[in-house]
Amino acid sequence: MSTVSAPATFTLPATGATAAARLPTPAELREEIPLPPLARKTAQRARREIARILEGRDDRLVVIAGPCSVHDPAAALTYAERLSALAAEQRDRLLVVMRVYVEKPRTRTGWKGLLSDPRLDGSQDLPSGLRLARGLMAQIAGSGLPVACEFLDPLVPHYLADAVSWGAIGARTVQSQVHRQVTSGLGMPIGFKNATGGGVEDAVDAIVSASHPHVYPGIGDDGRAAVVSTAGNPDGHVVLRGGSAGPNYEAGPVADALAQLAAAGLPQRLVVDASHGNSNKDHERQPLVIDDIARRVADGEEGVAGVMIESFLAAGRQDLTIGRTDLLTYGQSVTDACVDWQETARMIEKLAAAVDARRARPQGPRH
Ligand SMILES: O=C[C@H](O)[C@H](O)COP(=O)(O)O
Numbered sequence: 001m002s003t004v005s006a007p008a009t010f011t012l013p014a015t016g017a018t019a020a021a022r023l024p025t026p027a028e029l030r031e032e033i034p035l036p037p038l039a040r041k042t043a044q045r046a047r048r049e050i051a052r053i054l055e056g057r058d059d060r061l062v063v064i065a066g067p068c069s070v071h072d073p074a075a076a077l078t079y080a081e082r083l084s085a086l087a088a089e090q091r092d093r094l095l096v097v098m099r100v101y102v103e104k105p106r107t108r109t110g111w112k113g114l115l116s117d118p119r120l121d122g123s124q125d126l127p128s129g130l131r132l133a134r135g136l137m138a139q140i141a142g143s144g145l146p147v148a149c150e151f152l153d154p155l156v157p158h159y160l161a162d163a164v165s166w167g168a169i170g171a172r173t174v175q176s177q178v179h180r181q182v183t184s185g186l187g188m189p190i191g192f193k194n195a196t197g198g199g200v201e202d203a204v205d206a207i208v209s210a211s212h213p214h215v216y217p218g219i220g221d222d223g224r225a226a227v228v229s230t231a232g233n234p235d236g237h238v239v240l241r242g243g244s245a246g247p248n249y250e251a252g253p254v255a256d257a258l259a260q261l262a263a264a265g266l267p268q269r270l271v272v273d274a275s276h277g278n279s280n281k282d283h284e285r286q287p288l289v290i291d292d293i294a295r296r297v298a299d300g301e302e303g304v305a306g307v308m309i310e311s312f313l314a315a316g317r318q319d320l321t322i323g324r325t326d327l328l329t330y331g332q333s334v335t336d337a338c339v340d341w342q343e344t345a346r347m348i349e350k351l352a353a354a355v356d357a358r359r360a361r362p363q364g365p366r367h
Pocket residue numbers: 068104105106107108109110276335336
């Protein structure tokens with residue numbers, strides 16, 4: 001019988017990576033760009049309200065609307081101003097949260113978002129991107145409009161999470177243990193997208209995993225590597241976004257997903273994304289998804305707690321040529337196609353009317 005003895009020391013191979021610039025620590029960035037008191041209040045209040053809607057204790061719908069990605073802070077602020085006015089008008093029926101997505105997962109390659117490359121010129125000035133992202137989120141939340149984003153890099157929540165009311169784990173990372181661990185320590189409701197193939201099981205697994213405490217290697221407020229311990233996130237939920245097998249916003253797939261949640265002992269409430277695989281990335285299909293959901297909500301459907309809409313000032317999308325921001329159309333997405341402002345307002349009004357109609361039903365939910 002042969003035995004294998006472990007070497008006394010290990011030499012790690014060179015990684016090929018270089019550390020090009022220092023990032024501020026989370027504590028340094030929070031001190032440099034503090035959250036205004038109203039931003040903190042907005043973030044905390046919306047977290048609680050979203051959780052109540054997910055629990056079915058508040059009969060409003062959550063509406064997560066905004067650009068696929070933020071590439072121009074000025075256009076994002078113009079959009080925020082309009083959305084904020086509409087959110088205030090509909091606050092008794094809807095809880096509107098703005099997508100302020102500063103990190104983009106890519107299927108293969110492409111611009112990875114404002115945080116990675118804030119000048120859109122390939123210089124990848126991450127320290128500036130991080131500052132810009134935090135400043136923008138602080139300003140939007142500080143205007144009273146709650147902020148949503150996708151958490152992609154596991155270090156980034158340490159810098160931004162206090163400004164955020166709703167977080168997403170995307171279809172490309174929903175199976176990742178790293179992301180499940182990170183979200184288990186975040187203080188806001190987290191929507192887990194179904195995987196790109198359409199499978200909801202991965203999102204259900206992620207909710208269960210993230211609801212448990214975890215211990216993992218991460219960083220502390222001082223930026224030093226640390227053992228991070230989390231308490232578990234009780235507000236994980238599924239986001240149906242369709243997939244390569246087709247859309248899943250219709251009543252049948254929603255009922256199937258709710259059954260999977262019930263089988264896992266989880267609350268039967270979820271969010272439907274009108275974009276991505278549910279629109280086949282065609283922005284003109286998003287209103288069809290919202291119309292269908294609004295009709296079902298008006299008829300009394302209660303499994304859908306909220307919707308996501310990819311929306312910006314101008315309709316459609318445009319290709320980004322790195323280094324040529326002069327070629328860009330103002331207020332139009334450089335990633336996935338979005339509906340324009342007029343269509344966004346129409347969709348939001350339709351959802352508000354659906355909540356009213358559900359309330360008016362004799363056997364409708366109590367509120
Ligand atoms: O939501 C945005 C995109 O669908 C996601 O970032 C993937 O983009 P890509 O397939 O263009 O890389």
